[in-house]
Amino acid sequence: NAGVTQTPKFRILKIGQSMTLQCTQDMNHNYMYWYRQDPGMGLKLIYYSVGAGITDKGEVPNGYNVSRSTTEDFPLRLELAAPSQTSVYFCASSSGTGVGYTFGSGTRLTVV
Amino acid sequence: GQQLNQSPQSMFIQEGEDVSMNCTSSSIFNTWLWYKQDPGEGPVLLIALYKAGELTSNGRLTAQFGITRKDSFLNISASIPSDVGIYFCAGPLYGGATNKLIFGTGTLLAVQP
Numbered sequence: 558n559a560g561v562t563q564t565p566k567f568r569i570l571k572i573g574q575s576m577t578l579q580c581t582q583d584m585n586h587n588y589m590y591w592y593r594q595d596p597g598m599g600l601k602l603i604y605y606s607v608g609a610g611i612t613d614k615g616e617v618p619n620g621y622n623v624s625r626s627t628t629e630d631f632p633l634r635l636e637l638a639a640p641s642q643t644s645v646y647f648c649a650s651s652s653g654t655g656v657g658y659t660f661g662s663g664t665r666l667t668v669v
Numbered sequence: 670g671q672q673l674n675q676s677p678q679s680m681f682i683q684e685g686e687d688v689s690m691n692c693t694s695s696s697i698f699n700t701w702l703w704y705k706q707d708p709g710e711g712p713v714l715l716i717a718l719y720k721a722g723e724l725t726s727n728g729r730l731t732a733q734f735g736i737t738r739k740d741s742f743l744n745i746s747a748s749i750p751s752d753v754g755i756y757f758c759a760g761p762l763y764g765g766a767t768n769k770l771i772f773g774t775g776t777l778l779a780v781q782p
């Protein structure tokens with residue numbers, strides 16, 4: 558009964574470093590999403606996927622990349638970390654249109 | 670672009686009080702969703718609304734889909750300490766085919782025991 562699992566929960570990066578935020582879901586959902594949440598702000602969509610092999614940009618994609626090789630996994634890649642990418646990152650999935658998401662518990666990233 | 674404005678930004682109330690918050694959009698939505706985020710966790714879906722004028726309850730929570738389709742309201746009756754958290758409204762971004770959601774800025778609720 559795992560739902561959406563994100564790893565790691567916390568990470569500190571130095572400017573210019575790269576990392577991959579992992580996200581996996583066990584509900585066989587086709588739709589998956591990455592959001593970032595800045596302090597005092599709502600969630601902004603970074604990238605999304607409507608199925609394996611299909612990804613597209615959201616509202617704030619600059620500085621990030623994604624891939625979707627399987628239905629279960631949707632990793633988010635930061636290539637050259639910048640302080641502006643300090644945020645809490647949430648992965649989510651849904652079974653179709655017009656339905657709500659199931660969110661992971663988030664990854665808190667600090668870039669120094 | 671589409672925007673969702675939530676009010677109030679924060680509320681500090683006594684246990685047992687009723688709470689009202691709302692969400693307004695710059696464009697028409699055909700779905701309204703309300704989420705709650707507990708500290709350190711991801712948002713959890715509370716209520717989904719699919720029809721203008723619809724009123725839906727989930728325990729002490731009641732949400733309404735505004736008849737103009739540009740707003741939605743969430744009420745919490747007889748608040749308890751575990752109601753503490755951030756409440757977000759959400760709706761489909763640029764149409765619903767990809768199920769992308771836009772989220773409001775949230776209402777922070779604090780409940781004093």
